[in-house]
Amino acid sequence: DQQVKQNSPSLSVQEGRISILNCDYTNSMFDYFLWYKKYPAEGPTFLISISSIKDKNEDGRFTVFLNKSAKHLSLHIVPSQPGDSAVYFCAASGNNNAGNMLTFGGGTRLMVKP
């Protein structure tokens, strides 16, 4: 059951350039989307989120875009820095559950080369 899917397992980007990470979902009941960053042997760290009433949210170098009709969201990091190298997970939750469970994608490993 792949309700949230990240089709690119890895992405390599040069320092200073833009990193674009993509995520697709199938459940139309999802109304809140989040991006988490994860280093090895650590827990997911919250980066940025977006509600389904918006199509863009920006926080410093990070911008999340949501295309509801395509059921697609993306995370843009610009400019990319070597410290951004990590695994990035998108996650989604919906108003159809009482417990606010998050459904995660499989993650994309971002490598930013100096």
Next chain:
Amino acid sequence: EPEVTQTPSHQVTQMGQEVILRCVPISNHLYFYWYRQILGQKVEFLVSFYNNEISEKSEIFDDQFSVERPDGSNFTLKIRSTKLEDSAMYFCASSVGQSGTQYFGPGTRLLVL
């Protein structure tokens, strides 16, 4: 900056033994969660907890699992009789409200032999 903490960081146990994983959520948060990540797989939801009750649980969270908030700060996950397939990273998370952002702890790596 407040953060979710978890103990132990690593736990090795024999199949059939009971384990208790501990979490201290962020102090003003009211909603608590457990997730797990088996090596090479997705992060999976186990259970959410609010007002001393389970509010939602997944199919993974069967009778072998239980959660408790024994005091005002700790939130525990108990696995009664561990199986080999319970080997995973277990993450605790907490949020202020039901629809709030969930903040994760560093995880406990559980290895069942």
